[in-house]
Amino acid sequence: MVEEGHRRGEDHCVRVNVAADAGGAYTDVPPESAWQRSEGAAYLHYTPNETIGGVAFPFIPQTGGVPLVADFSSSILSEPLDVSRFGLIYAGAQKNIGPSGLVVVIVRDDLLDRARKTTPSIWNYKQMAAEGSMSNTPPTFGWYMAGLVFKWVRETGGLAAMAERNRRKAAMLYEAIDGSGFYRNPVAKPCRSIMNVPFTLAKPELDKAFLSEAQKAGLVNLEGHRSVGGMRASIYNAMPPEGVATLVSFMREFERKNG
Secondary structure (H helix, E strand, O other), X not given: OEEEEEOOOOOOOOEEEEEEOOOOOOOOOOOHHHOOOOOOOOEEEEOOEEOOOOEXXXXXXXXXXXXXXXXXXXXXXXXXXXXXXXXXXXXXXXXXXXXXXXXXXXXXXXXXXXXXXXXXXXXXXXXXXXOOOOOOOOOHHHHHHHHHHHHHHHHOOHHHHHHHHHHHHHHHHHHHHHOOOOEEOOOOHHHEOOOEEEEEEOOXXXXXXXXXXXXXXXXXXXXXXXXXXXXXEEOOOOOOHHHHHHHHHHHHHHHXXXX
Protein backbone atom coordinates (compact mmCIF):
# COMPACT_ATOMS: atom_id res chain seq x y z
CA MET A 1 0.00 0.00 0.00
CA VAL A 2 1.22 3.51 -0.90
CA GLU A 3 -0.28 6.40 1.03
CA GLU A 4 -0.22 10.18 0.81
CA GLY A 5 -0.74 12.43 3.82
CA HIS A 6 -2.35 15.86 3.74
CA ARG A 7 -2.11 18.25 6.68
CA ARG A 8 -5.40 19.85 7.75
CA GLY A 9 -4.23 22.49 10.17
CA GLU A 10 -1.99 22.64 13.23
CA ASP A 11 -4.27 20.71 15.58
CA HIS A 12 -6.09 18.43 13.16
CA CYS A 13 -5.43 14.92 11.98
CA VAL A 14 -3.78 14.13 8.67
CA ARG A 15 -6.08 13.17 5.78
CA VAL A 16 -4.78 10.09 4.02
CA ASN A 17 -5.15 9.20 0.35
CA VAL A 18 -4.38 5.61 -0.66
CA ALA A 19 -2.48 6.15 -3.88
CA ALA A 20 -2.01 2.45 -4.64
CA ASP A 21 -3.20 -0.85 -3.19
CA ALA A 22 -2.53 -4.39 -4.37
CA GLY A 23 -6.16 -5.23 -3.67
CA GLY A 24 -5.59 -7.83 -0.98
CA ALA A 25 -3.59 -10.28 -3.11
CA TYR A 26 -0.17 -8.75 -2.36
CA THR A 27 1.74 -10.64 -5.02
CA ASP A 28 2.86 -7.66 -7.10
CA VAL A 29 3.54 -3.92 -6.92
CA PRO A 30 1.22 -1.70 -9.01
CA PRO A 31 3.17 0.36 -11.59
CA GLU A 32 3.61 4.01 -10.68
CA SER A 33 1.63 5.02 -13.76
CA ALA A 34 -1.46 3.47 -12.12
CA TRP A 35 -1.14 5.25 -8.78
CA GLN A 36 -3.96 7.66 -7.93
CA ARG A 37 -2.01 10.60 -6.56
CA SER A 38 -3.50 13.83 -5.31
CA GLU A 39 -2.43 17.46 -5.37
CA GLY A 40 -0.88 19.09 -2.34
CA ALA A 41 0.33 15.95 -0.57
CA ALA A 42 2.53 16.60 2.47
CA TYR A 43 4.35 13.30 1.98
CA LEU A 44 4.22 9.92 0.23
CA HIS A 45 4.60 6.83 2.44
CA TYR A 46 5.38 3.25 1.49
CA THR A 47 6.93 0.08 2.92
CA PRO A 48 9.68 -1.20 0.60
CA ASN A 49 9.49 -4.79 1.89
CA GLU A 50 6.22 -6.45 2.92
CA THR A 51 6.92 -9.34 5.27
CA ILE A 52 3.64 -11.29 5.21
CA GLY A 53 3.31 -11.72 1.46
CA GLY A 54 7.02 -11.47 0.68
CA VAL A 55 6.61 -8.57 -1.74
CA ALA A 56 9.35 -5.97 -2.25
CA PHE A 57 9.31 -2.78 -4.31
CA PRO A 58 11.76 -3.15 -7.23
CA PHE A 59 12.06 0.65 -7.42
CA ILE A 60 12.12 3.78 -5.28
CA PRO A 61 9.03 5.90 -6.03
CA GLN A 62 9.41 9.24 -7.79
CA THR A 63 7.69 11.95 -5.78
CA GLY A 64 8.38 15.16 -7.70
CA GLY A 65 9.55 17.03 -4.63
CA VAL A 66 7.03 15.61 -2.16
CA PRO A 67 8.92 14.15 0.83
CA LEU A 68 9.20 10.37 0.56
CA VAL A 69 8.65 8.52 3.85
CA ALA A 70 9.48 4.82 4.15
CA ASP A 71 9.24 2.04 6.70
CA PHE A 72 12.47 0.06 6.28
CA SER A 73 11.96 -2.09 9.37
CA SER A 74 12.30 -5.39 7.51
CA SER A 75 14.94 -4.44 4.95
CA ILE A 76 17.28 -1.91 6.59
CA LEU A 77 20.95 -2.96 6.25
CA SER A 78 20.09 -5.69 3.73
CA GLU A 79 21.60 -3.79 0.81
CA PRO A 80 23.00 -0.33 -0.08
CA LEU A 81 20.47 2.49 0.11
CA ASP A 82 20.61 6.05 -1.27
CA VAL A 83 19.13 7.87 1.72
CA SER A 84 19.30 11.21 -0.12
CA ARG A 85 16.17 10.20 -2.05
CA PHE A 86 14.07 10.13 1.12
CA GLY A 87 12.61 12.77 3.38
CA LEU A 88 12.32 10.36 6.31
CA ILE A 89 13.26 6.74 6.91
CA TYR A 90 12.28 4.79 10.01
CA ALA A 91 13.15 1.22 10.90
CA GLY A 92 12.44 -0.97 13.89
CA ALA A 93 15.59 -2.75 15.02
CA GLN A 94 14.10 -6.20 15.51
CA LYS A 95 14.73 -7.58 12.00
CA ASN A 96 18.28 -6.69 10.99
CA ILE A 97 19.71 -4.32 13.61
CA GLY A 98 19.24 -5.87 17.01
CA PRO A 99 16.70 -6.49 19.79
CA SER A 100 13.26 -4.87 19.75
CA GLY A 101 12.79 -1.61 21.60
CA LEU A 102 14.98 0.50 19.34
CA VAL A 103 13.94 2.44 16.24
CA VAL A 104 16.33 4.16 13.84
CA VAL A 105 15.04 7.36 12.23
CA ILE A 106 16.83 9.26 9.45
CA VAL A 107 15.32 12.69 8.80
CA ARG A 108 16.27 15.23 6.15
CA ASP A 109 17.45 18.47 7.78
CA ASP A 110 14.73 20.65 6.24
CA LEU A 111 12.03 18.38 7.71
CA LEU A 112 13.26 18.45 11.30
CA ASP A 113 11.29 21.49 12.40
CA ARG A 114 7.78 20.47 11.35
CA ALA A 115 6.44 19.09 14.61
CA ARG A 116 3.14 20.41 15.92
CA LYS A 117 3.21 22.38 19.14
CA THR A 118 1.45 19.51 20.89
CA THR A 119 4.01 16.89 19.81
CA PRO A 120 5.67 15.16 22.80
CA SER A 121 9.39 15.84 22.98
CA ILE A 122 10.32 12.19 22.37
CA TRP A 123 8.70 12.44 18.92
CA ASN A 124 10.06 15.89 18.13
CA TYR A 125 12.84 15.20 15.66
CA LYS A 126 14.38 18.66 15.95
CA GLN A 127 14.73 18.32 19.71
CA MET A 128 16.02 14.75 19.47
CA ALA A 129 18.62 15.77 16.88
CA ALA A 130 19.75 18.75 18.96
CA GLU A 131 20.23 16.55 22.01
CA GLY A 132 22.03 13.68 20.29
CA SER A 133 19.01 11.37 20.54
CA MET A 134 19.27 11.58 24.33
CA SER A 135 16.47 13.89 25.38
CA ASN A 136 15.32 10.90 27.42
CA THR A 137 17.10 7.85 28.84
CA PRO A 138 17.96 5.76 25.75
CA PRO A 139 17.56 1.97 25.48
CA THR A 140 21.24 1.38 26.24
CA PHE A 141 21.29 -2.40 25.66
CA GLY A 142 19.60 -1.95 22.28
CA TRP A 143 22.15 0.73 21.35
CA TYR A 144 25.01 -1.51 22.39
CA MET A 145 23.73 -4.47 20.38
CA ALA A 146 23.07 -2.26 17.35
CA GLY A 147 26.65 -1.03 17.57
CA LEU A 148 27.92 -4.61 17.48
CA VAL A 149 25.77 -5.35 14.44
CA PHE A 150 26.98 -2.22 12.62
CA LYS A 151 30.56 -3.27 13.32
CA TRP A 152 29.85 -6.80 12.04
CA VAL A 153 28.32 -5.46 8.82
CA ARG A 154 31.30 -3.19 8.24
CA GLU A 155 33.85 -5.92 8.96
CA THR A 156 32.13 -8.38 6.62
CA GLY A 157 32.37 -6.02 3.66
CA GLY A 158 29.66 -3.43 4.25
CA LEU A 159 26.23 -3.25 2.66
CA ALA A 160 27.46 -4.23 -0.82
CA ALA A 161 28.75 -7.53 0.54
CA MET A 162 25.60 -7.96 2.65
CA ALA A 163 23.43 -7.47 -0.44
CA GLU A 164 25.40 -10.08 -2.39
CA ARG A 165 25.10 -12.51 0.51
CA ASN A 166 21.35 -11.91 0.89
CA ARG A 167 20.66 -12.22 -2.82
CA ARG A 168 22.63 -15.47 -2.95
CA LYS A 169 20.56 -16.87 -0.06
CA ALA A 170 17.27 -15.83 -1.63
CA ALA A 171 18.25 -17.15 -5.06
CA MET A 172 19.10 -20.52 -3.52
CA LEU A 173 15.65 -20.79 -1.95
CA TYR A 174 13.67 -19.43 -4.91
CA GLU A 175 15.52 -21.80 -7.24
CA ALA A 176 14.50 -24.75 -5.08
CA ILE A 177 10.87 -23.58 -5.08
CA ASP A 178 10.67 -22.79 -8.80
CA GLY A 179 12.41 -26.01 -9.78
CA SER A 180 9.88 -28.07 -7.88
CA GLY A 181 6.38 -29.17 -8.72
CA PHE A 182 5.70 -29.52 -5.01
CA TYR A 183 6.33 -25.96 -3.76
CA ARG A 184 5.09 -22.63 -5.08
CA ASN A 185 5.83 -18.96 -4.47
CA PRO A 186 2.99 -16.67 -5.66
CA VAL A 187 4.94 -13.40 -5.92
CA ALA A 188 5.79 -11.85 -9.29
CA LYS A 189 9.51 -12.44 -9.84
CA PRO A 190 10.53 -8.75 -10.12
CA CYS A 191 8.85 -8.11 -6.75
CA ARG A 192 10.17 -11.03 -4.73
CA SER A 193 11.60 -10.17 -1.33
CA ILE A 194 15.14 -11.23 -0.42
CA MET A 195 14.17 -11.10 3.26
CA ASN A 196 10.88 -13.01 3.44
CA VAL A 197 10.13 -15.99 1.19
CA PRO A 198 6.60 -17.43 1.47
CA PHE A 199 5.72 -20.71 -0.21
CA THR A 200 2.91 -23.23 -0.27
CA LEU A 201 2.85 -27.00 -0.60
CA ALA A 202 1.02 -28.74 -3.44
CA LYS A 203 -0.71 -30.80 -0.76
CA PRO A 204 -1.88 -28.39 2.00
CA GLU A 205 -2.87 -31.36 4.14
CA LEU A 206 0.87 -31.95 4.62
CA ASP A 207 1.50 -28.52 6.15
CA LYS A 208 1.49 -29.78 9.73
CA ALA A 209 3.76 -32.70 8.90
CA PHE A 210 6.17 -30.34 7.12
CA LEU A 211 6.36 -28.02 10.13
CA SER A 212 6.71 -30.89 12.58
CA GLU A 213 9.52 -32.60 10.66
CA ALA A 214 11.21 -29.27 10.01
CA GLN A 215 11.28 -28.51 13.72
CA LYS A 216 12.85 -31.90 14.43
CA ALA A 217 15.53 -30.97 11.90
CA GLY A 218 16.20 -27.70 13.74
CA LEU A 219 14.26 -25.52 11.29
CA VAL A 220 11.80 -23.39 13.26
CA ASN A 221 9.37 -20.50 12.71
CA LEU A 222 8.50 -21.60 9.18
CA GLU A 223 4.72 -21.33 9.54
CA GLY A 224 3.24 -18.67 7.28
CA HIS A 225 1.35 -15.70 8.68
CA ARG A 226 -2.15 -16.65 9.83
CA SER A 227 -3.71 -14.36 7.21
CA VAL A 228 -2.16 -16.22 4.27
CA GLY A 229 -1.19 -19.67 5.58
CA GLY A 230 1.43 -21.86 3.98
CA MET A 231 5.08 -21.40 4.90
CA ARG A 232 7.39 -18.42 5.22
CA ALA A 233 11.16 -18.41 5.54
CA SER A 234 12.49 -15.13 6.92
CA ILE A 235 16.14 -14.98 5.94
CA TYR A 236 17.32 -11.75 7.50
CA ASN A 237 20.99 -10.76 7.71
CA ALA A 238 21.66 -13.00 10.71
CA MET A 239 20.64 -16.14 8.80
CA PRO A 240 23.82 -17.62 7.29
CA PRO A 241 23.84 -19.17 3.80
CA GLU A 242 24.39 -22.54 5.45
CA GLY A 243 21.03 -22.22 7.18
CA VAL A 244 19.24 -21.65 3.87
CA ALA A 245 21.12 -24.59 2.34
CA THR A 246 19.89 -26.78 5.21
CA LEU A 247 16.30 -25.68 4.59
CA VAL A 248 16.59 -26.38 0.86
CA SER A 249 17.99 -29.84 1.57
CA PHE A 250 15.12 -30.57 3.94
CA MET A 251 12.53 -29.34 1.42
CA ARG A 252 13.89 -31.60 -1.30
CA GLU A 253 13.90 -34.62 0.98
CA PHE A 254 10.35 -33.88 2.16
CA GLU A 255 9.21 -33.61 -1.45
CA ARG A 256 10.94 -36.88 -2.33
CA LYS A 257 9.04 -38.67 0.43
CA ASN A 258 5.67 -36.98 -0.07
CA GLY A 259 5.54 -35.72 -3.64
